Amino acid sequence: MYNRSAPPSFSAKDSAIHLLSRRDHGEFELAQKLKIKGYSDDEITHAIAFCLEHRYLDDLRYAKSQVRQHVYKGHGARRISQELKQKRVSEQIIEIALEEEGTDWFELAKETAEKKFKGKKAQDQKEYAKQVRFLQYRGFSFEQIQYALEEQ
Known part of the structure; x- marks a missing residue:
């Protein structure tokens, strides 16, 4: 269903870095994008581990970025929290991101x-x-x- 017929031309790590160079992603979101590109679960796991180790991927940084974007659009904490949960960001990280944004x-x-x-x-x-x-x-x-x- 997700896999293309042609194998990917870049490594999963290179694709992950390319995606992250454009904007922050959450772990789950990045894994989904790599899966759609046709990478195996093992390749995806290694690419995500590499990105986490080198701090290219950070769910808290991603959550804070999402909070700022939603606040700019006039969205409340409930909607922001719900959307981050759909992207499989942990409840604890969501709470920290909402708190650190300091929105009234x-x-x-x-x-x-x-x-x-x-x-x-x-x-x-x-x-x-x-x-x-x-x-x-x-x-x-x-x-x-x-x-x-x-x-x-």
């Missing part, structure tokens, strides 16, 4: 709401529910959503 999630929720709704308060329950759903989808907690919407 309440203020980010407020900024996101202001940007989306242009500072207008909901006129009725239906509109308020729509605003709440939008912020929930963005990954904010109910307390953060309440703060964001009452401050408009």
Whole structure:
């Protein structure tokens, strides 16, 4: 299913380094990309070990990068955490990355709401529910959503 018909022209290690030179990847994500390129599990294991040993691959650095990107897009901690879990980043690393980013999630929720709704308060329950759903989808907690919407 994943393997191509032609064998890869570069070693798994070279492919891994090439992928990592373009942007940070998590361990699982890198392994998946190498698998799609047609490398064996053994080659992938050795390439990842090499990258870890030389600090080319670092899940914490990757998680911090992802947190920054998502914060820039106006996403809350829940959504960021969920997306990193899907990429098989450990719960502990996710917590550290979110904590070290130092984002005020309440203020980010407020900024996101202001940007989306242009500072207008909901006129009725239906509109308020729509605003709440939008912020929930963005990954904010109910307390953060309440703060964001009452401050408009």
